[in-house]
Amino acid sequence: MRRARACYGRSSMNSDLGSSAALAEELQASRTRIVEAADEARRRIERDLHDGAQQRLVTASMLLKVAMRGAADDSRLREDLERVAAELDAGLGELRELARGIHPAVLTAKGLSAAIDALAARSSVPVRVVGSLPARPAAAVELALYFTVAEALTNVAKYAAATEVVVTIEGDDQQAQVEVRDDGRGGADPTAGSGLRGLVDRLGALRGHLHVESPEGGGTVLRAVVPRDPHDPRADTNCGCCAVGQCRCAA
Structure with missing residues (x-):
């Protein structure tokens, strides 16, 4: 009886150890998948910023510069447009920095x-x-x-x-x-x-x-x-x- 009990104890311990190892491995794999999912979300946000908001701001900046050339004879209007252009360029720079911090495009590309x-x-x-x-x-x-x-x-x-x-x-x-x-x-x-x-x-x-x-x-x-x-x-x-x-x- 003692021998049978001892044999059962070893089998149970091995089973428990195996289960613990499998659980630890699944937990580790789950942590890895969570990080990868978050990184993919970062890449998607970076692409959306680059292809969406950033491109719109670049287009707006180009249109504003055209308007500034047309306002060459109106010094006050030109000064107002220059201030708007400066704010727009600053906002575009901040957006680029934000996109780079979320997920740097150069890392994906190069x-x-x-x-x-x-x-x-x-x-x-x-x-x-x-x-x-x-x-x-x-x-x-x-x-x-x-x-x-x-x-x-x-x-x-x-x-x-x-x-x-x-x-x-x-x-x-x-x-x-x-x-x-x-x-x-x-x-x-x-x-x-x-x-x-x-x-x-x-x-x-x-x-x-x-x-x-x-x-x-x-x-x-x-x-x-x-x-x-x-x-x-x-x-x-x-x-x-x-x-x-x-x-x-x-x-």
Whole structure:
């Protein structure tokens, strides 16, 4: 009787472990699908803004400039039209920035390296971009890495007092990685604000993680590692930092 009971216990435990593993895998897959659905919604909004409201504003700006040429003899009317044109151009610029923040068109069209080059060109701190990916990963992975660099550069400009940033892009047939390294004041903490915390959640939903090394006065190194295919349950994003307790993926 005891033997039968022991055998049943092991079978039940194995069954429970199997069920728990399957449940954990389904939960992970669900998180990945949610991120991908949100990213597709972002792409749709960006397309709608570009093809709809943005094109209408461009057309309105062109018509206004024609009207301004026709009002050359009326200085007061021309001044009024110039003010309207300035406001329209400012609104168009803000709309373009909004569309770029929702989902950058250059990322879809040209890939991660080109999109990060565009971020670097707009940065108020000098940025050097090195490396590339051997091939384009899943769209959600590209977007997660892009947002990682965008958030890091924003934080550098706001808080780091850095003089230089180096962005490194690298990967292989299993995973993709970006590293953002600055020479600023350090002290970055993923738990202190919503930006890095959001990156931790986004990367985790894609089976990736975020590594942050930021000693006070020693600059900041932020590294995101993500599987090229987040739907592969065998995906491994080991970057070597977890074994020595440096990984902040669960921060």
